[in-house]
Amino acid sequence: MRKIPAALSALALGGLGALVPATSAQADNWACNDNYTAAAYGYMYAYNDIECHGGALGYSKSWDSDWGNSSGPFQGTDTNKASSILNKGSIAVKFFNGTGQDWGGGYVCLSKNELYASNIADDYFTGGNIQVTDNISSHKWVTNNRCSPTSWAT
Ligand SMILES: [Ca+2]
Numbered sequence: 823m824r825k826i827p828a829a830l831s832a833l834a835l836g837g838l839g840a841l842v843p844a845t846s847a848q849a850d851n852w853a854c855n856d857n858y859t860a861a862a863y864g865y866m867y868a869y870n871d872i873e874c875h876g877g878a879l880g881y882s883k884s885w886d887s888d889w890g891n892s893s894g895p896f897q898g899t900d901t902n903k904a905s906s907i908l909n910k911g912s913i914a915v916k917f918f919n920g921t922g923q924d925w926g927g928g929y930v931c932l933s934k935n936e937l938y939a940s941n942i943a944d945d946y947f948t949g950g951n952i953q954v955t956d957n958i959s960s961h962k963w964v965t966n967n968r969c970s971p972t973s974w975a976t
Contacts, residue, residue: 854908854938861910866932868896868904868958872941879903883911885962888921896961904958908938914969918960919947925962930954931969944975 857874861867864883870876880886882895890901901921909915909932920927928947932939939945942954948970 854906854940857908858910858937861908864911866911866915866961866963867908868900868961869906869908870903872905872943874906874908874938874940876905882961885960887923887925887960887962889959889961890921901959902956905942905955906938906940907932907942907958909934909936911963913963914966916962916964916969917954917958919950919952919954919957921959925960928952929969930972931964931966933966933969933971936974939974942974945972 853873886894889896
């Protein structure tokens with residue numbers, strides 16, 4: 823999928839309020855609900871800020887083994903940037919701290935039933951003490967039985 827530089831540019835000019843619908847009076851903790859409703863079925867999304875704010879860094883119904891390279895749905899500065907994530911697919915999304923198609927190292931899983939994680943600042947990748955926020959560098963889809971559930975901090 824293509825990135826959406828137009829939305830990011832609008833965000834830079836208009837500030838955080840730019841992406842909030844004018845008709846919405848909902849509190850911030852409903853923000854990801856709105857994003858989930860608007861999201862395309864079968865896709866995962868990652869956002870620059872918590873509560874699915876700050877613009878989508880990217881969205882994908884496929885995988886991307888390096889969010890910092892120049893190919894795929896996540897590119898360049900998208901790596902080590904996500905602060906909230908969303909899953910509108912039919913299986914789980916596995917997010918990794920590292921890159922590469924060996925899909926090794928610490929990870930977290932967002933099942934389809936969880937819908938989204940609106941603030942990943944207090945969550946950690948498996949096998950270490952690395953915070954998930956601002957440290958996701960790749961992702962792929964996996965069936966739920968191939969990804970141990972993540973105990974998301976709330
Ligand atoms: Ca990429």
